[in-house]
Amino acid sequence: MKKICVGILGLGTVGSGVVNLLDEQRELIKRRLGVEICVSRVADRSVFTKNKTARGVAPENMGTDFEAVIDAPEVHVVAELIGGTDDARRHILRAIGKEKPVVTANKAVLAVHGEEIFAAAEKAGCPLGFEASVAGGIPIVRNLREAFAADKIERLAGILNGTCNYILSCMTEVGADFGETLKRAQELGYAEADPAFDIDGVDASHKIAILANLAYGTPVDVEEYHTEGIRHITSVDIDFARELGYRIKLIAMAGEKAGKLDIRVHPMMLPESHPLAQVGGVYNAVAVSGVNAGPQVFIGKGAGSEATASAVVGDIIEVARWLENGGDSRIPAAAFLPDQRARLDILAPREISTRFYVRFAALDKPGVLSRISGVFGEHDISLETVVQKGRADEDGYARLVLLTHKATEENMQNALEEISRLDVVQPAYALIRVESDGMAFM
Amino acid sequence: MKKICVGILGLGTVGSGVVNLLDEQRELIKRRLGVEICVSRVADRSVFTKNKTARGVAPENMGTDFEAVIDAPEVHVVAELIGGTDDARRHILRAIGKEKPVVTANKAVLAVHGEEIFAAAEKAGCPLGFEASVAGGIPIVRNLREAFAADKIERLAGILNGTCNYILSCMTEVGADFGETLKRAQELGYAEADPAFDIDGVDASHKIAILANLAYGTPVDVEEYHTEGIRHITSVDIDFARELGYRIKLIAMAGEKAGKLDIRVHPMMLPESHPLAQVGGVYNAVAVSGVNAGPQVFIGKGAGSEATASAVVGDIIEVARWLENGGDSRIPAAAFLPDQRARLDILAPREISTRFYVRFAALDKPGVLSRISGVFGEHDISLETVVQKGRADEDGYARLVLLTHKATEENMQNALEEISRLDVVQPAYALIRVESDGMAFM
Numbered sequence: 001m002k003k004i005c006v007g008i009l010g011l012g013t014v015g016s017g018v019v020n021l022l023d024e025q026r027e028l029i030k031r032r033l034g035v036e037i038c039v040s041r042v043a044d045r046s047v048f049t050k051n052k053t054a055r056g057v058a059p060e061n062m063g064t065d066f067e068a069v070i071d072a073p074e075v076h077v078v079a080e081l082i083g084g085t086d087d088a089r090r091h092i093l094r095a096i097g098k099e100k101p102v103v104t105a106n107k108a109v110l111a112v113h114g115e116e117i118f119a120a121a122e123k124a125g126c127p128l129g130f131e132a133s134v135a136g137g138i139p140i141v142r143n144l145r146e147a148f149a150a151d152k153i154e155r156l157a158g159i160l161n162g163t164c165n166y167i168l169s170c171m172t173e174v175g176a177d178f179g180e181t182l183k184r185a186q187e188l189g190y191a192e193a194d195p196a197f198d199i200d201g202v203d204a205s206h207k208i209a210i211l212a213n214l215a216y217g218t219p220v221d222v223e224e225y226h227t228e229g230i231r232h233i234t235s236v237d238i239d240f241a242r243e244l245g246y247r248i249k250l251i252a253m254a255g256e257k258a259g260k261l262d263i264r265v266h267p268m269m270l271p272e273s274h275p276l277a278q279v280g281g282v283y284n285a286v287a288v289s290g291v292n293a294g295p296q297v298f299i300g301k302g303a304g305s306e307a308t309a310s311a312v313v314g315d316i317i318e319v320a321r322w323l324e325n326g327g328d329s330r331i332p333a334a335a336f337l338p339d340q341r342a343r344l345d346i347l348a349p350r351e352i353s354t355r356f357y358v359r360f361a362a363l364d365k366p367g368v369l370s371r372i373s374g375v376f377g378e379h380d381i382s383l384e385t386v387v388q389k390g391r392a393d394e395d396g397y398a399r400l401v402l403l404t405h406k407a408t409e410e411n412m413q414n415a416l417e418e419i420s421r422l423d424v425v426q427p428a429y430a431l432i433r434v435e436s437d438g439m440a441f442m
Numbered sequence: 443m444k445k446i447c448v449g450i451l452g453l454g455t456v457g458s459g460v461v462n463l464l465d466e467q468r469e470l471i472k473r474r475l476g477v478e479i480c481v482s483r484v485a486d487r488s489v490f491t492k493n494k495t496a497r498g499v500a501p502e503n504m505g506t507d508f509e510a511v512i513d514a515p516e517v518h519v520v521a522e523l524i525g526g527t528d529d530a531r532r533h534i535l536r537a538i539g540k541e542k543p544v545v546t547a548n549k550a551v552l553a554v555h556g557e558e559i560f561a562a563a564e565k566a567g568c569p570l571g572f573e574a575s576v577a578g579g580i581p582i583v584r585n586l587r588e589a590f591a592a593d594k595i596e597r598l599a600g601i602l603n604g605t606c607n608y609i610l611s612c613m614t615e616v617g618a619d620f621g622e623t624l625k626r627a628q629e630l631g632y633a634e635a636d637p638a639f640d641i642d643g644v645d646a647s648h649k650i651a652i653l654a655n656l657a658y659g660t661p662v663d664v665e666e667y668h669t670e671g672i673r674h675i676t677s678v679d680i681d682f683a684r685e686l687g688y689r690i691k692l693i694a695m696a697g698e699k700a701g702k703l704d705i706r707v708h709p710m711m712l713p714e715s716h717p718l719a720q721v722g723g724v725y726n727a728v729a730v731s732g733v734n735a736g737p738q739v740f741i742g743k744g745a746g747s748e749a750t751a752s753a754v755v756g757d758i759i760e761v762a763r764w765l766e767n768g769g770d771s772r773i774p775a776a777a778f779l780p781d782q783r784a785r786l787d788i789l790a791p792r793e794i795s796t797r798f799y800v801r802f803a804a805l806d807k808p809g810v811l812s813r814i815s816g817v818f819g820e821h822d823i824s825l826e827t828v829v830q831k832g833r834a835d836e837d838g839y840a841r842l843v844l845l846t847h848k849a850t851e852e853n854m855q856n857a858l859e860e861i862s863r864l865d866v867v868q869p870a871y872a873l874i875r876v877e878s879d880g881m882a883f884m
Contacts, residue, residue: 017734021734022592025592025593025734028592028593028594030782031659031778031779032591032659032774032777032778032779032782033591033779034779034782131589137732137734137735137736137738138738139585139588139589142584142588142589143581143584143585146581146584146756146759146760147573147581147584147753148752148756149471149474149475149755149756149759150464150467150470150755150756150758151467151470151752151756152467152470217473217474273720275720275741278717278720290579291748292459292463292467292579292748292749292751292752292755293579293743293748293749293752293753294579294742294743294746294748295743296579296580296740296741296742296743297740297741297742298738298739298741299717299739299740300736300737300738300739301735301736301737301738304736306733306734306735306736307734307736309734310590310592310593310732310734310735311589311735313592313734314588314589314590314591314592316592317588317591317592321773325767332474335474336473336474337475340472340473340474340476
C-alpha cells in the first residue's frame with residue numbers, strides 16, 4: 001500500500017491533535033482511502049525546550065527547523081499549524097514553491113495574505129486545504145466549495161467564535177456581567193489571557209472574510225468592513241433582549257446585495273426560535289442560504305484539539321487522494337477559478353439596513369419620548385416597540401428601550417448623534433442590531 | 443471551454459428542477475468549474491402525453507426511450523430521476539455498463555439494490571453520486587464520505603422524512619390528531635395520496651440504510667431492523683411529552699456498538715432543548731457524532747424540487763470534475779474501498795437499551811401502580827417518572843404515564859406483554875422510545 005508522508009509545522013494543541021488522530025485512525029483511513037498516511041517530520045519552536053514528543057515520530061525527525069521539514073524530500077504534504085501571519089505566510093509560500101500541497105488551520109494568515117497564497121497555489125497547481133481555519137470541525141469550507149457549487153448563495157451568517165459564544169451564553173444563563181464572565185472563561189481555558197482577538201470580533205472577522213471569499217469569489221479586505229466585538233454587551237441588555245423574545249449572539253455575516261458585498265461582524269439579537277439562537281456554549285454554527293438549496297444550518301464544535309485536528313486530517317486525506325490520482329483538475333482552493341474571481345465592493349453604511357435595539361437613560365417625564373421619537377422620525381426611522389422599564393434613578397433617569405423597524409446604518413448613526421445631544425437623555429446609549437432578514441426559517 | 447452533457451431520465455419535479463437549475467446557474471457553474479454543463483437528452487414516460495418541455499432542450503432530443511438516452515454517445519453523465527426500484531436499477535446498471543457516471547436522487551433503489559449498484563460502479567471505475575437520495579439539499583452523503591473520512595462515527599440520528607416531521611410538528615403546535623393532520627398535509631401536497639411509504643417509516647428506513655452503509659462500511663438490509671412509523675402517535679401522547687419537556691420526532695438512527703450495528707427507525711421523545719427537537723415543518727436534519735469532530739448537526743430542506751435539484755447538480759459538478767481530470771483514484775461511492783467493506787451484524791432487541799415512555803389506561807385505585815411497577819421491576823426495568831393525569835373515565839380507568847430508565851427492548855416487550863394481561867389495565871398501551879444517549883449536546 002502506498003504511503004503519504006506529512007510534515008507538521010507546529011506541535012501545539014492542533015499539531016498534537018493531528019499527530020494523534022493520524023495514529024489512532026490509521027486503519028480506518030486505510031479502509032476508506034487505500035493509502036497509508038504517516039507523519040514523517042515535525043518542526044516546533046519549543047520541541048527541545050519543552051521536551052515535546054509526537055506519537056510515532058522518531059526523535060531524530062523532530063526539530064526546530066521549519067524549512068528543513070518543508071524541504072525534506074520524503075515530505076509530501078505540509079501541515080502549517082503554527083498560527084500567526086508572517087512566519088506562516090513564509091512557510092506556506094515556501095511549500096507551495098516546492099509544489100507541495102499545504103493544509104492549514106490558520107484563519108489569520110488566509111484573511112490577511114489569502115490572495116497571495118491562493119494565487120501561488122493556483123500557479124503551482126498545488127492543492128491548499130483550510131477547512132480547519134473556519135469553525136473547527138464543521139465542514140463549511142468543503143460545503144461552500146462543493147455542495148453549493150451550483151447554487152447562488154444569498155447569505156451566510158455564523159457564530160464563528162467560541163469564546164464570545166461561551167461568554168454570551170453564560171451571561172444569558174447566569175445573569176452575570178461581562179467582566180466576571182470573561183474572567184471565568186479565562187479560568188476555564190475558554191478565553192486567552194489576552195482576549196482582545198476574540199472578544200473584539202477580530203477572529204470572527206477573519207473567518208467571515210474567508211467564507212465570503214469562497215461564497216462570492218471575491219477578495220475581501222478585513223479592514224474595509226464593520227467589526228464590532230462584545231465588550232459593550234451588558235447583562236441589562238441581555239435581560240431586555242430576553243424579555244423581548246431574543247438572544248444576543250456575535251454574528252459574522254456576508255451576503256450579496258445588488259452586486260455589492262454586505263459583510264459585517266457585530267452582536268445581533270436573534271429571535272429565540274432562530275436556529276442560531278439555540279447554539280450555546282463553545283459551539284459554532286453557520287447558516288447558509290442558497291437560492292436553490294434553501295436555508296441550511298451546520299452546527300458543531302468550533303475549536304478544540306480534536307475537532308480542529310479532524311478537519312485538518314480531512315484535508316490531508318483529500319490531498320492524499322489528489323497525490324494518488326495525479327490528475328490536475330481539482331477543486332479550486334478559493335472555490336472559483338482564479339480568472340473568474342472578481343472583487344465586489346463592500347456596502348457603505350448608507351446602503352446597509354437592519355433593525356436596531358437602542359437603550360437610553362432618559363428623563364422619566366412627559367414629552368421625552370415624543371422628542372426622541374421625533375428625531376428618529378426625521379431620520380426616516382420608525383419605531384416598532386418602546387419599553388420603559390423600572391423607576392427613575394435619583395437623578396430622574398429611567399431605562400428607555402426602543403426596537404426600530406429597518407433603517408440604514410447611516411440614518412441610525414445620525415439620529416443617535418442628535419439624540420445623545422438632547423438634554424433629556426444621557427449621552428451614553430446601547431446599540432445592538434436585530435435580525436431582520438427572515439433568517440428565522442424553522 | 444469544454445462541455446459536459448447530461449442525459450436526464452425522468453422529468454418530474456426533481457428532473458425539471460435539475461434542468462432549470464443547470465440553465466439558471468450556467469454562468470456561476472462556469473465560474474466555479476471552468477466547464478459548461480448542459481442537458482443534451484431527456485427521457486420521460488409521459489413526455490408526449492403530458493406535452494412536457496425542458497428548458498434549453500430541443501424537442502427532438504426529448505422522448506420516452508430511456509435506453510436511447512443512456513446509450514447516446516453525446517451523453518457523458520446519466521441522471522436517474524425516475525424513482526422506484528426495478529426500472530431505476532436497470533437504467534443505472536446499463537449506464538454503468540457503458541462506463542457512464544450516474545447521479546441519482548433515488549433512495550429506494552440504493553436501499554434495496556445498493557450493493558449490486560456500488561459493486562458495478564466500482565468495477566467499472568465509474569463515479570456514482572447520490573447526495574440527493576438522503577435529506578434533499580443537506581450535503582450529508584458528501585460529508586460522511588469526505589469530511590468524516592478520518593473520524594470514527596459514533597452515531598447518526600436524523601429527521602429524514604419531511605412528511606412525518608410536518609405532521610408531528612402540526613400535531614404539536616395545533617393539538618390536532620393524526621388523522622386530520624394527515625388530511626391537511628395531503629391537501630397541502632406535503633403527503634402523498636397513498637401516504638404509507640412516508641408515515642410507516644419506510645422512506646426514512648431506506649435513507650438511514652444508505653447513511654449507515656457510508657458511515658460504517660457495511661451492507662445494510664432494510665428488512666433486518668425495526669422500522670416503525672407515526673400512525674399510532676396520538677395528540678394525548680404529544681401533550682404528555684410536552685408536559686414532560688419533550689418533543690416527539692420520527693428518528694432514524696444508526697450507531698456502532700461492540701462491533702454490531704444499532705440501526706432503527708421509530709418515533710422518539712427528544713428533550714425540547716435537543717437540536718433535532720427544534721427542527722420543525724418539512725425540514726430535515728441529521729446529527730452526526732464523530733469521535734474526533736464531536737457532535738455536528740446539519741439542518742436544511744429535505745425535499746422539494748429546488749433543494750433536491752441543487753444536490754443532484756452538485757453531484758453532476760463533481761462528476762464533471764472527474765471527467766475533466768481523467769484520474770482514477772476518486773472517493774469510493776460507498777465511502778470505504780470495496781474490499782474494505784465488512785458486514786456488521788445488527789443488534790438484537792435484547793442488546794438494544796433505551797428509555798421508554800409508556801401510557802396505560804389503568805384502574806384508578808390503590809395497589810394498581812404497585813402491581814404495574816412490580817412487573818417492570820421483575821423485568822429489570824426501573825421507573826424514572828410516574829404521572830397519573832385527570833380523573834378516571836366512567837369505567838374507572840385513568841391515564842397512567844411512566845418514563846423508565848434505560849432498559850432493553852426485549853425486557854420491555856416482555857414486561858408489556860405481562861402487564862397488558864393484568865386485570866387492572868386495558869390491554870392497549872402507547873409506547874414511545876425516549877432519547878437516552880446524551881445526544882442533547884447544546
